[in-house]
Amino acid sequence: xxxxxxxxxxxxxxxxxxxxxxxxxxxxxxxxxxxxxxxxxxxxxxxxxxxxxxxxxxxxxxxxxxxxxxxxxxxxxxxxxxxxxxxxxxxxxxxxxxxxxxxxxxxxxxxxxxxxxxxx
Numbered sequence: 001x002x003x004x005x006x007x008x009x010x011x012x013x014x015x016x017x018x019x020x021x022x023x024x025x026x027x028x029x030x031x032x033x034x035x036x037x038x039x040x041x042x043x044x045x046x047x048x049x050x051x052x053x054x055x056x057x058x059x060x061x062x063x064x065x066x067x068x069x070x071x072x073x074x075x076x077x078x079x080x081x082x083x084x085x086x087x088x089x090x091x092x093x094x095x096x097x098x099x100x101x102x103x104x105x106x107x108x109x110x111x112x113x114x115x116x117x118x119x120x
Contacts, residue, residue, distance in 0.1 A: 009055040037066030056083035
């Protein structure tokens, strides 16, 4: 079974940038994309995920809620909240939900940090 990663961000440009950085470092992985939390949950019900990069601020359902729901469905999945919202309360809520926290911007270094956290 291929390693499957889900990239969740309401910005299409952010999803494209993240995917490009990940494909450069992990070209054999299978990549899925979602533009919001509800799409992410739907994809998580259809696929076994090993890694999720989740934005926080999205229309409909935010990344904390979506991440917590995916974590409940797939407890072995590594979910990283990747956001520009670096308030300590956001970090604490992410950790309480079982998510990792890495601040934006999206760079090769950020992707390396995600891969380290994921043990991938």
